[in-house]
Amino acid sequence: MAIFDKGNTESNTTLVAAGTKIDGEFNLKCKLHIDGEVGGKINSNNIVSIGSGGSFTGELKADKLIVSGTFEGSAECESIELLKGGTILGKIVSKDLMIESNSVFEGESQLKKESINLEQTKIDSAS
DSSP, X not given: OBOOOSSOGGGOEEXXXXXXEEEEEEEESSEEEESSEEEEEXXXXXXXXXXXXXXXXXXXXXXXXXXXXXXXXXXXXXXXXXXXXXXXXXXXXXXXXXXXXXXXXXXXXXXXXXXXXXXXXXXHHHO
């Protein structure tokens, strides 16, 4: 089930309902909440949340990831929250990582670093 509106897409939420299974590549400006099963690749400049009964398998890039269900794969986000009862299996890269007790994280975590402007670095070092 998805909610579509011609207004501000960043305030809308697309919902993958329980009992729904979809695979593919998703490019989103709006929020995404997963209560069903999603596989593939997600690119979002907003929040992606996985509900307690939801699961995602694949590659994800988003502003923020909130996991109450199951995430398996790789994620690159500004912020990741693993909530009580949630599971992350795989590689995550983020600036901020919050893991609540009674959750499962198995994999690799890296700190997301700011991109470095090489041209500016060359100019500064030449001065």
